[in-house]
Amino acid sequence: MATGSDRFASRADTTVFVVCVVVSLVALALPAGLKEPIAGALRSTVLYPILAVQRRAARSAEAREGLAAVRAQRDSLLLETTFLPELRAENARLRALLGLGGRLGQGFVTGEVLHQSGVADGMTLVLSVGRDEGVEPFSPVLTARGLLGLVRTADAGTSIALAWTHPDFRASAMVEGTAVYGIVRPQRGERSGELMELVGVPYREQLAPGTQVVTSGLGGVFPRGIPLGTVQGTLTEATGWERTYVLRPAVHPAEAAHVMVMSPERAADTLAAEFDSARTVPDSVLVVRDSTGVRLLPAPAAPRRRLRPRPDTQPQSQPPLSAPPPALRRGPRR
DSSP states (O other): OOOHHHHHHHHHHHHHHHHHHHHHHHHHHSOHHHHHHHHHHHHHTTTHHHHHHHHHHHHHHHHHHHHHHHHHHHHHHHHHHHHHHHHHHHHHHHHHHHHHHHHHOSSEEEEEBOOOOSTTBTTEEEESOOGGGTOOTTOEEEOSSSEEEEEEEEOSSOEEEEETTSTTOOEEEEOTTSSOEEEEEEOOSTTTTTOEEEEEEETTOOOOTTOEEEEOOTTSSSOBTOEEEEEEEEEEEETTTEEEEEEEESSOGGGOSEEEEEOGGGTTOBOHHHHOTTSOOOTTOEEEEETTEEEEEOOOOOOOOOOOOOGGGOOTTSOOOOOOOGGGOOOOOO
16 A cells, blocks of 8 residues: 555656656757757756766776777787797698608608507507508608608508507618618617617717618618618617617607608608708719709719729839838748
8 A cells, every 4th residue: 555655756756757858848849059058058067977977887898898808919919929839830840741742742641640648659659541541551651850650550541550669660770871770779768768779780880979860771661761860879889799879769759740651662762862852862863952842863973083003013113112021020820
């Protein structure tokens, strides 16, 4: 049941509403010359507090929008500075891989490394290419920097590759330009999976740190000239028999994202020029770079050396060699 105060409040609201409607109608009926002065007077007196609140609300909204824009710019800058080095590195790896593919021409397929967590992570790699793309077992897996591993099994759409960190990995290796051969395998012990070992090097051969070691092509699996690593130092020495050297690998499985799987038919090829045209190549081949890639041209013939006369054909003007003195003569063996 409504009280007297409620009825008075409702009547007052109705009266104010009616007055506002009448004032509005009167304002609409006024001439154009009187509307602007009256409106200005109302804005500066009666409506001033309402307009002030409206201005403050507009400024607050603009401040919030500006703060959101600043936060977005800061977040974008932080994201760019965080991922830009990785994107640049990945872009450089992809460019190098494309350059290597252009030099190889054919006989390979490209794929991605599907990193999966597990006990064998870092020793075996899952590749995104398989038999449908022509991948076969014992196909070398390469990156633009060197040898990564070897395909063990190939399914229809994926394949499993043994990385060089796997204990069963072996590769016939050599120091290009020399007759130094050996076998490369992952290093055993505390640093297993980080470095390589070059075993079977003859004791008389000494390799300086920084020497490049590549595949030799022996065994019919890996083409010749694929970088394996660089010599870091001597690991062990078997007196008078052989030396074992520690190698820093050319590529680590954790860094690999995109790879090339070579066809086994190219196992007899030599890929030294494709990986680094500035490296030593056979004397009869000259590496030339042009717009189409790397070409091998016959090298110019080396100047002929002047042969020294043999002792039995020396001119007669030279005195014959005298016999050694008696003190230097070796007596008969006892």
